[in-house]
Amino acid sequence: KAGVTQTPRYLIKTRGQQVTLSCSPISGHRSVSWYQQTPGQGLQFLFEYFSETQRNKGNFPGRFSGRQFSNSRSEMNVSTLELGDSALYLCASSLPGKDGYTFGSGTRLTVV
């Protein structure tokens, strides 16, 4: 079966712009979580969506937002981009009670 698909794989944006990242979960998975990975900081939790509702939220500013659609696909939006937003953004999907998440390969965002 298809894994978690994230698009695009790479993105270069300018400071002040906004960006939207997309994540298609594994078929049947209703939970989608987003993480930011930067060197030295590991994976920082952004938010989790389940059945189109935000179930958990991390400690990121309001510039970071997300949503989930009825088909479980999720998007993440970052507005007013800053240089520090340059990172690998990872999406993961899971079934309830299933061991852990299945991650996508991520979107590498570079802000210049």
Place this chain on the structure above:
Amino acid sequence: DQQVKQNSPSLSVQEGRISILNCDYTNSMFDYFLWYKKYPAEGPTFLISISSIKDKNEDGRFTVFLNKSAKHLSLHIVPSQPGDSAVYFCAASGSRDDKIIFGKGTRLHILP
């Protein structure tokens, strides 16, 4: 506030020997723990998990040990193989459906 701590950024082990990766946590509400492995340009992949009712879980060459009183867990890989060279993330959650908090990772180098 780092709730999951991996204090060794890197570790080098001879091929065939045992690799021991350590992890400490601060939140006593965590009761489900996981290890993920990550290769460059790929998303993390689930390796092994353990719930707080156990103190050991084994899967092939991988064994996770949990010491709840010390808030410490470790991953043992024996024997270590070249393909084990990767970044290993320790993670914890309040339950199987709660958000998963990751450590900063330990880069494991298996030496020939």
